[in-house]
Amino acid sequence: KVEKPKTEASKLTGVQVKPELNKRSITGVMIENSEDARPQAGLKEAGVVYEAIAEGGITRFLALFQEGQPTNIGPVRSVRPYYLDWVQGFDAPIAHAGGSTDALAKLRAEGVKDLDQFANGDFYDRVTSRAAPHNLYTNSSKLDALKTSKGFESSSFTSFLRKKEQPSKTPIAKTINISISSAAFNVQYSYDAKSNSYLRSEGGAPHMDDISKTQLSPKVVITLAMNQGRQGVYTTYNSIGSGPCYIFQDGIVTEGTWVKANAKDQTIFKDSRGENIRLNPGQTWISAVSSNSAVTYTP
Numbered sequence: 001k002v003e004k005p006k007t008e009a010s011k012l013t014g015v016q017v018k019p020e021l022n023k024r025s026i027t028g029v030m031i032e033n034s035e036d037a038r039p040q041a042g043l044k045e046a047g048v049v050y051e052a053i054a055e056g057g058i059t060r061f062l063a064l065f066q067e068g069q070p071t072n073i074g075p076v077r078s079v080r081p082y083y084l085d086w087v088q089g090f091d092a093p094i095a096h097a098g099g100s101t102d103a104l105a106k107l108r109a110e111g112v113k114d115l116d117q118f119a120n121g122d123f124y125d126r127v128t129s130r131a132a133p134h135n136l137y138t139n140s141s142k143l144d145a146l147k148t149s150k151g152f153e154s155s156s157f158t159s160f161l162r163k164k165e166q167p168s169k170t171p172i173a174k175t176i177n178i179s180i181s182s183a184a185f186n187v188q189y190s191y192d193a194k195s196n197s198y199l200r201s202e203g204g205a206p207h208m209d210d211i212s213k214t215q216l217s218p219k220v221v222i223t224l225a226m227n228q229g230r231q232g233v234y235t236t237y238n239s240i241g242s243g244p245c246y247i248f249q250d251g252i253v254t255e256g257t258w259v260k261a262n263a264k265d266q267t268i269f270k271d272s273r274g275e276n277i278r279l280n281p282g283q284t285w286i287s288a289v290s291s292n293s294a295v296t297y298t299p
Contacts, residue, residue: 171251
């Protein structure tokens with residue numbers, strides 16, 4: 001009799017999980033990053049986080065969850081079109097509080113699995129400890145119930161390609177600086193050799209998780225360079241197509257190309273030889289930048 005495996009690689013993160021956790025659909029949540037929104041709840045347990053500017057230089061996160069099931073997630077804010085391109089690569093429903101006109105039109109036109117707070121208010125809470133609009137929260141069990149009610153119970157997508165961790169004996173990228181917008185939103189990562197992860201700071205301070213009171217520390221940091229523009233008050237990104245990328249893991253950096261053929265396709269990463277770049281298991285943090293020159297690193 002063949003023993004069933006006790007664990008298998010998570011489709012979202014590549015870490016070993018119980019097989020039943022791998023059956024969970026992916027859930028995307030729009031999380032605010034204005035200074036009033038910090039520290040956020042739930043980011044520590046996200047498998048993949050996308051970071052980009054929403055408007056006025058203020059960044060916002062699309063956090064994707066599978067095995068991570070935070071008891072508190074937020075503050076939840078509104079969606080923009082490019083986050084919808086990224087979330088569809090994971091065939092994931094998206095939790096958000098409304099969105100820009102273009103985003104809401106795209107959401108309907110492309111049939112994105114929608115968990116909008118405006119239509120599903122019972123599955124979200126306003127907390128009294130923060131001022132509106134920085135006070136909208138939800139949690140994994142509420143989002144699970146909402147997804148079940150809508151039949152969004154599986155996600156069919158192409159996982160990121162993974163490899164074994166191989167920390168470099170001679171790290172060449174121990175400090176990473178990412179100029180996303182202004183000082184309050186610019187990001188720094190410090191490589192921690194002991195955990196082979198990257199301690200994240202933003203606005204010159206450690207970026208903390210409100211639940212665990214610990215610093216966020218992704219295993220893989222990726223920057224995607226893409227054309228960035230403005231439409232009225234909103235920032236725009238060419239999130240479909242291809243462009244340069246940096247992939248930081250194991251204390252080193254790989255320069256490559258990101259490719260995303262259309263909204264429903266997963267982003268793939270190619271090295272200079274056209275080979276697929278494989279990622280370490282664990283949290284992957286992906287930041288959109290206007291060009292590679294917004295990213296610097298030192299040994």
